[in-house]
Amino acid sequence: MRSTRKPDSKHAALTESGTVNPHPEAVRDPAFVDCDFFDTRDLVQVKYEMLRRVRIERQSIAEAAAQFGLSRPTFYKAQADFARAGLVGLLPVKRGPRGAHKITQEVMGFIEQARAEDEGLDAQVLVERIASRFGRRVHRRTVERALVRAKKKR
Numbered sequence: 001m002r003s004t005r006k007p008d009s010k011h012a013a014l015t016e017s018g019t020v021n022p023h024p025e026a027v028r029d030p031a032f033v034d035c036d037f038f039d040t041r042d043l044v045q046v047k048y049e050m051l052r053r054v055r056i057e058r059q060s061i062a063e064a065a066a067q068f069g070l071s072r073p074t075f076y077k078a079q080a081d082f083a084r085a086g087l088v089g090l091l092p093v094k095r096g097p098r099g100a101h102k103i104t105q106e107v108m109g110f111i112e113q114a115r116a117e118d119e120g121l122d123a124q125v126l127v128e129r130i131a132s133r134f135g136r137r138v139h140r141r142t143v144e145r146a147l148v149r150a151k152k153k154r
Contacts, residue, residue, distance in 0.1 A: 006130070012040060018092040019043050026069025029053075047078045054079075102138045103146040110134075111146065121132045123147070 001017065011076055014020035021027070024040035033037040039045060050068040053059040054075070059067075061132060065075045081089035103111075115121055115130060123143040 008090075010039070014041055014043075018094075021046055021069075024070050027067075028069065029067045045094075047074075047090050048082075048087065050075060051078055051082055100142065100146055100149075102136060103144060107134060107136070107138075108146060108150065111143065114151065115147075126127070 019042060021041050022029075023041040027033075027040040027046055029038075029049065032040050032046070037051065046068050047070070050064050050070060051132060053064045053067075054061055061072055061075055065072050070078075078090060096100065110130065110133060111126055123140045126143045127138055127140050129134055130143070
């Protein structure tokens with residue numbers, strides 16, 4: 001049996017990329033248990049090997065999912081993601097909004113124009129002006145973050 005200790009730098013990289021397997025102890029596949037090449041902590045590697053077992057070695061989906069410590073719905077999602085985008089499809093996708101959806105370019109233009117006319121405008125005043133002009137309720141922190149992003153772009 002191989003040692004389960006891996007370099008911490010890999011674990012840190014997996015954690016940072018969001019690809020660390022939350023349940024590495026559930027992987028019972030012999031290739032992962034008996035070989036240093038495979039890493040039970042690498043969720044992308046675990047999913048890929050599970051897909052390969054079903055597709056190439058004709059293992060049943062239920063058996064492969066159980067051996068790799070994943071559910072059948074997880075198998076089907078991984079299968080669809082892999083079919084759609086290849087290996088990249090197995091990488092996790094950040095959930096939630098992809099950006100400021102209330103501060104559109106039009107609203108940001110309005111904010112920048114208002115700040116150009118009066119540099120002393122604070123975020124709360126801008127929130128009130130956005131509400132009256134666009135009929136859109138935004139939080140003070142949303143405006144503050146938008147201003148920081150705009151400053152970074154310059």
